[in-house]
Amino acid sequence: xxxxxxxQARIEIQRKSALNAEKKKRKDxxxxxxxxxxxxxxxxxxxxxAGFIIIKGLTPFFKIYTENGHTGSMSFSYFFxxxxxxxxxxxxxGTFMYGVGFLVVNTLYINLISYIISIPTSILTSLxxxxxxxKPLKKIISTGVxxxxxxxxxxxxxxxxxxxxxxVRSIGRAMGLAGTSGISLLAGAIILALMSMPTMxxxxxxxxxxxxxxxxxASLALGASKTQTNFKIALKNAKSGIFAGIILGIGRALGxxxxxxxVTGSPIYGITANPFDPTVTLTTQMLLAIGEATPNSLNYDxxxxxxxxxxxIIILINFLLNNIKDIVxxxxxxxxxxxxxxxxxxxxxxxxxxxxxxxK
Amino acid sequence: xxxxxxxxxxFACLTLLASCGGESTNTSNTGASxxxxxxxxFDTTQEITPLTRDTNSGTREAFFGHIDLEDAASDDxxxxxxxxxxxxxxxxxxxxxxxxxxxxxxxxxSITSATDEGVKVVSFEGVTPSEDTIVSGEYSLTxxxxxxxxxxxxxxxxxxxxxxxxxxxxGTAEGLNIIQTNGGVVDPETINNAPTWAEISAxxxxxxxxxxxxxxxFGGSTSVEEIARQxxxxxxxxxxxxxxxxxxxxxxxxxxxxxxxxxxxxxxxxLSREFNDSEVPAENTSGVICTDAVIxxxxxxxxxxNITADQCHNIYALDGTxxxxxxxxx
Numbered sequence: 196x197x198x199x200x201x202x203q204a205r206i207e208i209q210r211k212s213a214l215n216a217e218k219k220k221r222k223d224x225x226x227x228x229x230x231x232x233x234x235x236x237x238x239x240x241x242x243x244x245a246g247f248i249i250i251k252g253l254t255p256f257f258k259i260y261t262e263n264g265h266t267g268s269m270s271f272s273y274f275f276x277x278x279x280x281x282x283x284x285x286x287x288x289g290t291f292m293y294g295v296g297f298l299v300v301n302t303l304y305i306n307l308i309s310y311i312i313s314i315p316t317s318i319l320t321s322l323x324x325x326x327x328x329x330k331p332l333k334k335i336i337s338t339g340v341x342x343x344x345x346x347x348x349x350x351x352x353x354x355x356x357x358x359x360x361x362x363v364r365s366i367g368r369a370m371g372l373a374g375t376s377g378i379s380l381l382a383g384a385i386i387l388a389l390m391s392m393p394t395m396x397x398x399x400x401x402x403x404x405x406x407x408x409x410x411x412x413a414s415l416a417l418g419a420s421k422t423q424t425n426f427k428i429a430l431k432n433a434k435s436g437i438f439a440g441i442i443l444g445i446g447r448a449l450g451x452x453x454x455x456x457x458v459t460g461s462p463i464y465g466i467t468a469n470p471f472d473p474t475v476t477l478t479t480q481m482l483l484a485i486g487e488a489t490p491n492s493l494n495y496d497x498x499x500x501x502x503x504x505x506x507x508i509i510i511l512i513n514f515l516l517n518n519i520k521d522i523v524x525x526x527x528x529x530x531x532x533x534x535x536x537x538x539x540x541x542x543x544x545x546x547x548x549x550x551x552x553x554x555k
Numbered sequence: 556x557x558x559x560x561x562x563x564x565x566f567a568c569l570t571l572l573a574s575c576g577g578e579s580t581n582t583s584n585t586g587a588s589x590x591x592x593x594x595x596x597f598d599t600t601q602e603i604t605p606l607t608r609d610t611n612s613g614t615r616e617a618f619f620g621h622i623d624l625e626d627a628a629s630d631d632x633x634x635x636x637x638x639x640x641x642x643x644x645x646x647x648x649x650x651x652x653x654x655x656x657x658x659x660x661x662x663x664x665s666i667t668s669a670t671d672e673g674v675k676v677v678s679f680e681g682v683t684p685s686e687d688t689i690v691s692g693e694y695s696l697t698x699x700x701x702x703x704x705x706x707x708x709x710x711x712x713x714x715x716x717x718x719x720x721x722x723x724x725x726g727t728a729e730g731l732n733i734i735q736t737n738g739g740v741v742d743p744e745t746i747n748n749a750p751t752w753a754e755i756s757a758x759x760x761x762x763x764x765x766x767x768x769x770x771x772x773f774g775g776s777t778s779v780e781e782i783a784r785q786x787x788x789x790x791x792x793x794x795x796x797x798x799x800x801x802x803x804x805x806x807x808x809x810x811x812x813x814x815x816x817x818x819x820x821x822x823x824x825x826l827s828r829e830f831n832d833s834e835v836p837a838e839n840t841s842g843v844i845c846t847d848a849v850i851x852x853x854x855x856x857x858x859x860x861n862i863t864a865d866q867c868h869n870i871y872a873l874d875g876t877x878x879x880x881x882x883x884x885x
Contacts, residue, residue: 263629264832281610283630292632360653374601376654456642460650463607464636473639484642487611487777489807494610 245506251496252503260291260493269293269497278465280480281494293497295477295504297466302476302508304467305380305459306448309387313448314441316388317395318430321440324396325403326425337400344393352457355386360458367471381470383459387451391444398443402436403429438520442513449509452478477505597655597856599880605638605870606650606659613776613806613827614644617698618660618849622867633873644778648672648852655854656880658870662778662827663689663848664738674852678861689848690742696851700739700779700844701826705813706837708822713769717794718822720759721771724790725844727752733789737782739845752793766795774802775809775825782844783825810834858884 255269263284270290273282277294285292324336363385364377406429414424430437460473461483467474475483481498488495522538608615616628627633631640641647647661652673661669663684666676676684679696688694704722708715724730728749735741756762773783780803787799802821809824811817814837827847830836851867853859857880866883869875877883 261833263626279631279636281629281631283632356649373598374604374656376604376657378650378653460639461641462637462639463631463634464638475640482642483640484609484611487609487805487807489611489805489811492807 248499248503248506251499253500255293255493255496255500258496262291262493265291267291269493269500274500279463280475280497281463291493293493293500295480295497295501298475298477298480298501299504299508300466301380301474302449302478302505305384305455305474305476306387306445308380308384308470309391309448310441310445312385313388313392313395313444317392317399317440317444318437320392321396321399321403321437322425322430325400326429327421337397340393340396340400343389344397348390348451348454349457351386351390352454355382355454355458359385363471370471372471375471376473378458378460378473379471380459380467380474383455383474383476384470386454386458387448390451390454391448394447395440395444398440399433399437402433402439405436406432435520435524438516438523442516442520445512445516446509449512450478450505452482455479456482477501477508481505597858597880599884601656602637602879603870603877603883604654604657605635606641606647606657607634607638607871608647608660609640609642611805611807613698613778614660614662614849616828617847618696619871620698621696621849622864622871624868624872627871634871635873635875637878638871648674651852651854653854655856658851658853658859660849660851662738663740663850664778664781666850669850669852673855675855675857675859677851677853677859679851680863681861684848684850686740689740689846694848697740697846697848698828700776700782700847701809701829701841702844703775703809703813703824703826703830703836703841705818705822706840707814707818709819713766714771714822716759716762717766717769717771717797720756720762720794721787721790721823722842723755723758724752724793725786726750727755729789730786731845733785734782734845737785738847739782740847741845756793762794764795766797769795770798770800772800772802772812772820772822773825774804774812774821774823776806776827777803778806778827778847779803779825779844783823810836814840 256271256274257268259266259268265284267284267289268291270277270285270288270292273285273290273292273294275294275296277292278297279292279294280298282292282294284290320336320340324333324340328336359382360377360379362377363379363382364375367375367377367379410428410432411424414428415421419427455476456479459475459479461475461479462473463475481501485495485498488498610629610631619625619627624633631638639650641650641659644661644665647659648665648669649672651657651659651669658677666684670676678684679694682688682694684694684696689697702722702725704718708718725734726749728746728751730752731741731746731749735746771787773787775783780801783803784799784801787801791797791799803825806826806828808817808821809826810830812819812821813824815834825844830841851862859880862883866877869877870883
C-alpha cells in the first residue's frame with residue numbers, strides 16, 4: 196500500500212520534472228530564437244549596407260542622365276583612369292566623365308605616409324607602456340591614449356587647422372617651398388596618424404600585457420638585456436596582437452573623411468606626389484559639398500560609385516593584411532598552402548644558405 | 556636616488572613637448588603678423604592657387620558667367636588644373652586667409668567676416684564693391700537672388716493665400732528692410748517707394764486669421780537661407796502664426812521642389828542664381844528678391860588691388876595664360 200503511494204509520488208515527481216524540463220527547453224528555444232533574430236539583424240546590416248552601396252554605386256553606369264543639355268550615363272573607362280572627378284561631357288562616346296582612379300592613388304598614398312608615422316610610433320609607445328614605464332606613469336599614459344581615442348574627428352580637424360597646418364607650412368617654407376600654404380597631404384597624413392595611433396596602441400598594449408611572464412624571465416635569466424628581451428621576446432610574442440592593432444588603425448585611417456577634408460584642401464585635378472601640395476582623397480571627394488548637390492543628379496550619384504570603390508579597397512586591404520598576419524604569425528591558425536609557400540619564400544629571402552632541394 | 560633619476564628623462568621629454576607646443580603657436584602667430592605688414596614677403600614668382608566652389612554652387616555659376624567661362628559652372632575640365640575646390644563660402648574665406656598665393660570669390664554678405672579674417676577685397680574692373688556701386692550697377696559682378704512658388708496648390712486655398720501674401724510682403728518696406736539687413740543688396744530708393752504691409756494687407760482677406768495649423772515649406776539655396784528665415788519669422792506673426800518649415804539644400808531644389816520632379820515638397824523655393832534652361836517657371840510664379848554681388852578676394856599679404864574679367868578668365872581657364880602672380884602684378 197505504502198509502496199504504491201511512494202510509486203505514485205515518484206511517478207508524479209518524474210512527470211513534473213519532465214514537464215519542467217520541457218518547459219525549460221521551450222524557454223531555451225525561445226531565447227535562442229530571440230538571440231538568433233538579433234544576430235540576424237546585426238549581420239543583415241552589413242549585407243544591406245553593402246547591397247545599397249553596390250546598387251547605388253553601379254547605377255550611374257547604366258542610368259541615362261540629362262544634365263546641362265547633354266544626355267548619357269557615366270563613362271566606365273574614365274571612371275578608373277580619369278584624373279579629374281568632374282571632367283564634363285564627352286561628345287564622342289556620349290558619356291559623362293567622372294574619374295575616381297586618381298582618388299584611389301591619392302588615398303593610398305596619404306595613408307601610406309600616415310602609416311610610416313603611426314605604425315613605428317605606436318609599436319614603440321605600446322612597448323613603453325606595457326614593459327618599460329613605471330606603474331603610475333603607465334596608468335597616466337594609457338588613460339591619455341584612451342582619451343585620445345574618443346576625441347571626435349572634427350576636433351582633430353580643428354587641431355589640424357590651428358596647429359598642424361601652420362607647422363607644415365613653416366617646415367615647407369624652411370625647406371624652400373615658398374608657395375606652400377600648409378594645407379597639404381602631409382598635414383592630412385599627420386592628422387590620420389594621430390587619429391589611428393590610439394586604436395593601434397590600445398590593442399598592442401593589451402597583447403603585450405598578455406605575454407607569458409615566464410618567457411620574459413627566461414630571457415633575462417639567459418643574460419639578455421632588458422632591451423633585447425623587449426624587442427626579441429615581447430614584441431615577437433605579441434606579433435598577432437600588433438598586427439590586429441595595425442589592421443584596426445588602418446581601417447580607421449582609410450575611412451576618415453572630416454578631419455582630412457579640413458586640412459588637405461581639394462585640388463580638382465590629378466595625383467599629388469609632393470607631400471607639401473594639397474591632395475584630394477576618396478572620402479574627401481564624396482563629402483565635398485554633398486549638401487549642395489541635387490539628389491539623383493549624376494554629381495550626387497557618382498559619389499556613391501566612389502563609395503563603392505572605397506568599400507572594395509577597404510575589404511581588399513583587410514584581406515591582404517589578414518593574410519600577411521597569417522604569414523607572420525602562422526602559429527595562430529593553420530595557414531593555407533599558398534601562405535606556407537609564401538612563408539618559405541620569405542625565409543628563403545632571409546637565409547641565403549637555404550637549399551632549394553629542401554623545399555621539395 | 557635611482558628612482559628620482561628615472562624621472563629626469565621624463566621631465567626632459569615633457570619640457571620638450573611643451574616647447575614644441577609653444578613653438579607651433581608662435582609660428583602661427585608670426586605667420587599672421589608677418590602677413591599683415593608685408594608686401595615685401597610676397598613672392599610674386601609663385602604660382603597662383605585659384606580657389607573655386609564646387610559645381611553645384613550658385614556663386615560659382617554667377618562668377619564664371621561674368622568672366623566668359625559659363626560652361627565651367629558645371630564642368631571642372633574647363634578649369635586650370637592647379638585649381639582647388641572649397642566646400643562653402645566660409646571655407647573659401649578661411650582658405651584665402653591661410654594661403655598668400657590664393658585667389659577666390661565669395662558672396663557679398665560675407666565681406667565683413669572676410670576682411671576680419673585677413674582677406675583682401677579686390678576691385679573688379681576698377682570698381683570697388685560696395686552697396687552703392689552694386690545698386691548703381693557699376694560693380695558688374697552681380698547676380699540675383701530669385702524665388703519661385705508652387706503653380707499648383709492642389710486646391711489648398713489657405714496655403715495659396717499665405718504664399719501669395721508672402722511674395723507681396725517681400726516687396727514691402729518691412730520685407731525689403733529685412734532683406735537688406737541680412738546681406739541682400741536693395742536700392743534704398745526702392746525701399747522708400749515700397750508700400751508698407753499695412754497698406755497692402757487688405758488685398759489678402761483673411762490673412763490675419765489663425766493659421767497656426769498651416770505649415771509652409773521653404774527651401775532652396777543655402778545662400779538665401781538667412782534672408783528667408785528672417786522674412787518668414789517676421790511674416791508669420793502678421794499672417795496668423797503659420798508654421799514656417801525651412802529646408803535649404805541648394806538652388807537646384809527650388810524649381811524641382813515647387814514645379815519640377817518633386818513638385819509639392821516646397822511651397823516657396825529660393826535660388827542664388829538665375830533659372831537655367833531646364834527650369835521654366837510658370838507665369839507669375841517667380842521673381843527677383845534682391846541683388847547679391849560676388850566678391851573677389853586674395854590674402855591680405857597680396858599687393859593686388861584690381862583685377863579685370865579678362866585676367867580672371869586667364870587665371871581660371873584651362874588654356875589661361877596667367878600662371879604666376881608676376882603675370883598680373885608684373
